[in-house]
Amino acid sequence: MRQLILGAALAVLVPFAAQAQDAAAGEKVFATCKACHAFGKNGVGPDLKGLIGRKAGTHEGYNYSAAMKNSGLTWDSATFMEYIKDPKAKVPGNKMIFAGVKDDKKIKDLEAYLETQK
Template identity: 70%
Template sequence: MLKYAFVGVVLGAVSSPVLAQDAASGEKIFNQCRACHQVGETAKNTVGPVLNGLIGRKAASHEGYSYSTAMKNSGLTWDEATFADYIKDPKAKVPGTKMVYAGLKDPAKVADLTAYLKQFDATGKKAP
């Protein structure tokens, strides 16, 4: 009986809420970000900073962009969980941020957007 309980715990842990990520769907979601952000080898800072190499990058560290004091002092490093929390409600996560965006509330869409952004390294090259 104990053996079956252990298997149930392991299967429960493995099937915990991990969202599948769809980069193609994330590219479509990124269309709403394009008004302010760019990715890719020719990306430039515009209203918002370039998002190449975002995951793993320290917040307010992309060269040439004028970040808010709030973002500079946030102490954040962008990993998937931090980005998901931020993009859900930017002004709640970093009060005083310059980002004017109501937020992306759907966890599946956040996961897809993250998958899309993760494809771009710091130079904007897209992983195959």
């Protein structure tokens, strides 16, 4: 009976362990973003330092599109995931020229990396 319970617990937990966020892997995903984004300063794209929790289109000193300013979004995990998969679909008319990151694991890793940059 004990083995059955242990086996069932492992069967439930293994998929979660496989999907754990990896900030180091996220830093590698961020290499694509570096062409336009940085931490601590605006560039072609806005500063991403402290992104999660920020209201979209509000970072001081960056000239956002009207679409982003008026999106009503706040960057949380779900919103970021939807946006980064297809920026033009999530916020039509935004200025970001990027096809998106389609792999959910890479997005979660990227988010973990962004969380280290507060």
